[in-house]
Amino acid sequence: MKKTISLILVAIMVAIFAVGCSAEEQSDFDTSEIINLVSREDGSGTRGAFVEIVGILEKDADGNEVDRTYEEAVIQNGTDAVLTTVAGDEYAIGYISLGSLNDTVKAVSVGGAQATAANVQDSSYAIARPFNIAYKGELSSVGADFLNFILSSEGQAIAEEEGYVQVGEPVAYEGSAEGSLVVAGSTSVTPLMEKLSEAYQKLNSGVSIEIQSTGSSAGMQSAIEGTADIGMASRELKDSELAELTGQVIAMDGIAVIVNKENPVEDLTIDQIKSIFVGQSTEWTVAE
């Protein structure tokens, strides 16, 4: 009896190893396969920035805008879902915020420039967007001090630590303030803003900062209406918003174009990415 059980166990183990081997052998990448596009949902700040920079968004003289993202693209409503989908599908391509990139997928170079913070900073990596904050009129003293902190070397070091790209030439922070602030806007900027406010409150115990994660457009609206002291946006500010608000770029974020690790493609041009995402090129032969 014992003998049969152990025999069965050995058989199962052998079977598992055999399966493991055959799976490894199958990793040959077939470039004639269909590209499986993964995109984000309408309204997402990442999608908005991506389609605009890559040129998928088509504008005409009458102010009409058409997002031409290929209609067969799988839509996932979050960075993690895009990551999981691309990590699990050999022939998939997607895009996520550079700060969220991890080693379950591979980021392709765009026009020869690798997706790194340094390349975003010197503008050689083309798909990048600003993280903006905006305020109406004059900032309160605590608001101005917080803005100083964000742009200081301490604040920008935090941004860099989180995987974003610093802006300007920061100087050391010196200052102090007391009071309270309400910051509202982009869900993409919120994680960075939380780290910044945490560090700032450590230096200035008399300050309380409330952060509301409501979305870029809603954040600008709150700043205009005065329900928030500072609004956050993960895109360029629109002209209508700039008419009412003063904007300030606090960091840059690259958008990484990601493929499966099995995919041999290393480099794509902006035009290739565009033609893939509007559905003109549907097979991986485009990258050869």
Added chain:
Amino acid sequence: MKKNSLEGFMKGIFILSALMSVISIVLIMYFIFAGGLPFIFEYGLKNFLLGTQWKPSNIPASYGILPMILGSIYVTIGATAIGVPIGILTATFLAKFCNDKLYKYLKPAINLMSGIPSIVYGFFGLTVIVPIMREFFGGTGMSIATASILLGIMILPTVIGMSEASIRAVPATYYEGSIALGATHERSVMKVILPAAKSGVLSSVILGIGRAIGETMAVILVAGNQPRMPKGLFKGVRTMTTNIVMEMAYAADQHREALIATAAVLFIFILIINTVFLIVKRRGEN
């Protein structure tokens, strides 16, 4: 005197509890329709229900939800085709063929199925069913078929539970009469008992349909969510529920209203399904 006031007080509490669910359903209806109807009138009922383009980021934006309505219907039909036969046969087995020893394990297992959060089903679908479908049928593996299989599994506890109860509720005399006339056990169960339990089984199917059409978190992970007219069994699809969840977080202004209006349409679908359920149930009782 004291006893009477306590009596009255408790009576009030009981009535309040009973009214609670009615009040919430009225409030939900009010807010969904108050939020959704103005948009529908402004955009046009026909454009909204029969429009085939859902492109909220375009200027001018288009908000046609026909792809999502069809998506919900197709996925639900698929789930019914997979879940209902399995469910009814399982219920028959549990009620009439299963020995006690096996029943002791099967029944709790099925009950457990209904307790599993739908996001867990979704991850199961994403990590198990999607790769298998991709292997066999190509493409992304996220399709109407994948969503149907997953939903078919998810509606099993609903179908099995109610069907089994209604099969057990058939008077024993039916079975005994059939056996006495010389029919075998199998024949008696399939030809006498199951038809007699028809209305209960049908109710369970309708409840299953209601569950399938309202399911969101599991479907969002395996359906692909392309907002275009459904193109085939092995192509992706977006349902009304996933459309709402997917875009609500970032939606503003008219886009947001369009999503609430989608919820209103979904609500009407659920109302229709529940009305049919009540009619079938009432007919069965008479």
